[in-house]
Each structure stands twice: as C-alpha cells, then as structure tokens.
Amino acid sequence: MKKLLFKYYIPLFFIFSFAVLAFQYNREKQYKADMLNTLLGDTNDMIYNYFESKNGSLAHIDSLIAIFPHSDIRVTIIDLKGSVVYDNAIQDVMHMENHLSRKEVKLALQNGNGSDIRTSHTNQRRYYYHATKFGNCYVRSSLPYDVNISSLLRPDNLFLYFWLALTFIIAAVLFYISNKFSIKLNREQIEHDAMVRRRLTHQVAHELKTPLSSIIGYMETLHDNPDIAPERQRFFIERSHAQAERLNSLLQDILMLNQINEAPQSVQMEPVHLNKVVQTVLDDVELKLQEKNIEVYTSFGGDIWLKANTILLYSIFRNLIDNAIAYAGENIKINLTLTGEDAKCYHFAFSDNGIGVAPEHLPFLFDRFYRVDKGRSRKTGGTGLGLSIVKNAVELHRGTITVKNKNGGGLEFIFSLHK
Known part of the structure; x- marks a missing residue:
C-alpha cells in the first residue's frame, strides 16, 4: 500500500499542487500587469481629453x-x-520612425489597448509601454522598466510560500499515514504468512511422515531379519519403492507449488500447442484409463495456441485427469471441451459422469492436502496437492477455475486460460 501510494498518488498530488501554484502565479502576475495598465490607461485618457x-x-x-x-x-x-x-x-519627433509596427500600437489597433516591454529605438532605454487607440490618434504612456516597475509587476510571493508549505505539510501527513498503515498491514501480513507457513509446515510434515515411516519400517524389518523368505523380502522392497515414489511425487508437487507462489516471474512463457499437450497427457495415462475402463473425449474444434508454460499446462490437464481416475470411479466417461473464447481467453469445461462429491466438500477441493476421503486418498497414492496445483497454474496463466457437481452425477471444472 505504501509503495502504491508513493508511486501513484503522491506524484499526482504534487502535479496538482504545482498546477494550482502555476495558475495562481500567472493570475497574480496578470493582476499586477492589469493594475499598471489601468494606471497608464487613465493617463492616456487624461492626455487625450486635454488634447481634444x-x-x-x-x-x-x-x-x-x-x-x-x-x-x-x-x-x-x-x-x-x-x-x-x-x-x-524627444524634442525632434520628425525624425522618429513610423510606430504602426510597434507591438503595443498593433495591439491597440486590434483591441483598443496594448502593452509591451522592450528597449526604445530612440533613446535605447527599456520601457513598459501601454497604448490606447482613440478616434483620431493613439496615445501611449510608458515608464522606465527599472527596479520599481519590475517589483510592481512581480507577483506577491506570500501565496507561493503558503502553498508550498501546505503542500509539504500534506505530503508529510500522507507519508505518516501511509507509513503507519503500511506497518500495520505489514505486521498483519507477516503474522498471516507465518500462520500459513506453520500450517503448511505441519501439513507437509504430516504428509511426509506416512511414507517415511513406512519406508523406515520396511527397511528395519529387512535389516533385523536377514533370513526372511525371498518372497517376503521382495514384498517389503516393492512396498518401500512405492512409498518412495509417493514421497518423490509429494516433493515434486510441493516444489512446483512453491515456484508458482514464490517466484512466478521465473516461469517462462512461450507459444504452446495445447492440443499436443493434452494428447501427451492422454498417452501418459493410457494404461490407467484402460485399467478402469475410462473413456476420454476431447472437443477443441481446431488447433489452440497459447502463450503458456508447457510444464504447468501439462500439470493442469494431468492433475484433472489423475483426479478423475483416482476418485470418479470405473466405467466412466470424461469430456474435455472448448466452450468458447473471447478477445483474451479460451474457456474450457472438464467433466466426468462419476460419483461426484458431497456439496460441503466443494469449496475446499482446491485447498492444499484437502481430501474428501482421507483413507481412500492415501491408498490411491495421491499427494493431496493436485487440484491446488491446477488452481494456482490456471491463475498464473491469468485464468479462473471453479468446480461444481453435474446434474446426473460427476464433477465439472469450468476454467479459462489466457491467450
């Protein structure tokens, strides 16, 4: 907030202040010039009336x-x-130049009155001239442009000093207020971040504990029982390997989320062919789809190109499909459809006709480590971070995502991706 205030509002305030100051300065200067013009104009009227x-x-x-x-x-x-x-x-006026070209005379011809400050061609002295046009002649009065006249025309600096003082007082007050609120907001943000980190650390520790405990338990069993049957040894090794794979997946997901949240500027964007990314995901999960007799239907209506990060784009569609494979059930259908586009985004719908989830769980599906059925989720080997990665990756691509239960069963994810 403090940075935003000084980046936008303080410069605007100073621009406004100096604009007011410049307006008042010119107004005061014009007022002083008008006073002198009135004085010399009255002189011109007196001279002409006497002349007539x-x-x-x-x-x-x-x-x-x-x-x-x-x-x-x-x-x-x-x-x-x-x-x-x-x-x-001047005594001998016969030799003076024609004065129609003089600025004050030209202005008097146009407007009835005219003024100018310049050096006299006749005696090389600098004057303040004011001319008035009458019916049969021009009358011009002038005063030497010396210190007295210069001071007379100079604007009163009292307002200048007052406004400058007021400007800096207001700026100091704004600085104090912004600094005070910034400290408060920073303190609240630090406390909130600390709470989030504590909760996340607790969740990560809890999630890491299960696979690590299993691996340690299996390894201790093998270590303490060297004569155990080969079949049993193989079972413990396979289980340890499975838990190590789960641990690796968990660490990879945590690292990906941290990169999205902590260093989004490091994520490289480039033109990506979305159709190819989705096909790669489908090729990678083909065996899992066959095991559960799941059919996937895609409808894009043509080639889709995005300025995106290939790895994160892959993660979006891979995690959506993995989520459906793990929790939607068997013998289901998955539909991935381009529902429309506008000047900025493509809009998609990802749905299945599986079992869906209870409505009370829907608001939390994108939360880290949230599981609808904790026991079943751990058996499937999920990390609890898949949908959180999806949401963060979509938002990094300047899109939005929501989830709802479909009429007739299953989940539907509605999301957009910036072009």
Whole structure:
C-alpha cells in the first residue's frame, strides 16, 4: 500500500499542487500587469481629453504631464498613419520612425489597448509601454522598466510560500499515514504468512511422515531379519519403492507449488500447442484409463495456441485427469471441451459422469492436502496437492477455475486460460 501510494498518488498530488501554484502565479502576475495598465490607461485618457479640449493643440501639454505622480513618465501621441506628433522625451519627433509596427500600437489597433516591454529605438532605454487607440490618434504612456516597475509587476510571493508549505505539510501527513498503515498491514501480513507457513509446515510434515515411516519400517524389518523368505523380502522392497515414489511425487508437487507462489516471474512463457499437450497427457495415462475402463473425449474444434508454460499446462490437464481416475470411479466417461473464447481467453469445461462429491466438500477441493476421503486418498497414492496445483497454474496463466457437481452425477471444472 505504501509503495502504491508513493508511486501513484503522491506524484499526482504534487502535479496538482504545482498546477494550482502555476495558475495562481500567472493570475497574480496578470493582476499586477492589469493594475499598471489601468494606471497608464487613465493617463492616456487624461492626455487625450486635454488634447481634444485644446482642439488638437499641443500647447501646455508638458505642464499637464509635469503634475503626474511619476516624474519620469513618457507620453507619445501618434497619428493613425503611425507618425509621431508628440513625445515629451524627444524634442525632434520628425525624425522618429513610423510606430504602426510597434507591438503595443498593433495591439491597440486590434483591441483598443496594448502593452509591451522592450528597449526604445530612440533613446535605447527599456520601457513598459501601454497604448490606447482613440478616434483620431493613439496615445501611449510608458515608464522606465527599472527596479520599481519590475517589483510592481512581480507577483506577491506570500501565496507561493503558503502553498508550498501546505503542500509539504500534506505530503508529510500522507507519508505518516501511509507509513503507519503500511506497518500495520505489514505486521498483519507477516503474522498471516507465518500462520500459513506453520500450517503448511505441519501439513507437509504430516504428509511426509506416512511414507517415511513406512519406508523406515520396511527397511528395519529387512535389516533385523536377514533370513526372511525371498518372497517376503521382495514384498517389503516393492512396498518401500512405492512409498518412495509417493514421497518423490509429494516433493515434486510441493516444489512446483512453491515456484508458482514464490517466484512466478521465473516461469517462462512461450507459444504452446495445447492440443499436443493434452494428447501427451492422454498417452501418459493410457494404461490407467484402460485399467478402469475410462473413456476420454476431447472437443477443441481446431488447433489452440497459447502463450503458456508447457510444464504447468501439462500439470493442469494431468492433475484433472489423475483426479478423475483416482476418485470418479470405473466405467466412466470424461469430456474435455472448448466452450468458447473471447478477445483474451479460451474457456474450457472438464467433466466426468462419476460419483461426484458431497456439496460441503466443494469449496475446499482446491485447498492444499484437502481430501474428501482421507483413507481412500492415501491408498490411491495421491499427494493431496493436485487440484491446488491446477488452481494456482490456471491463475498464473491469468485464468479462473471453479468446480461444481453435474446434474446426473460427476464433477465439472469450468476454467479459462489466457491467450
């Protein structure tokens, strides 16, 4: 949970925070620029009104400008053709360039008002310009872009500091909460894992004890009775071998389950021809099927290719068939059918018409070492891990599996395998 929080939610929170900060910063900056534009726009209105009241005369306009609060304000009057007719900072305006190409004038032509910050072509001084278009001319006021104006336009950093502090406080709170819950969850997970391991260790020890005790008992009998009849010696050796085979099967199943659960990333996936895998399983169990007079019918409707692990795919179908051979009874039929497919998965049904199981056992059939009839299960030589391997292998292939009793008898496994 902690890892997920910091991988997804914390970055999103910071992105949101900085987006809000950038929006507010630009908003504050625009607000300050609007204040300065309003000030210079009012100046332009005063100059134009005075200019019009004097019927276009420029007399005494310098006296008006002298009473403005900014002593270094520069005022320029430009006719509609772009020629400068007055500039309080320049004596000889006749030699000034045409001003229609100036950015603030172009903006004033389009919008009625326009602003720009740049170096003057006339006196090489940097100004903040604001121009207003009137009926017969443009009036432009400007202030030197010095420390005072730069400070005036600079956004208030109080909100910046407040938001940054708030962002880091919230991040610290989230870190504390996630760390606290992570510790709690980790503790619970550790306790749960320890309990599962204890239970699994107990189950494994219990399962290993039976074949080991049998082997030790048979070997001690042979060791303590060297003159025992050859037929009896052969019986004990065969029984020891059978128990050793069961022990080996149990260890192999445990190792397979551990690999699926503990290191699924180590399982190699490759294109696999499912029809061939199923046929290999049927060839391997042919003698067992004949002994119990069991018929197997497959219906795939064509070739099926999966991106899968061949060994685990074999284990799925081998364990399903072994389970049916061991527990479904004799003279039965097994059906393995492709029931459908979608964009992601193939869907299968594996069923038999055997004896089935009592409904109360169905929820536990995929549990490790669960046996419906413990005495009978041990006689068949099963490890109690077959269906657990099936479920874990199906899920590793990004599929699902369920089991139910069929109407009329027998079990039906419904499962899917990712393409």
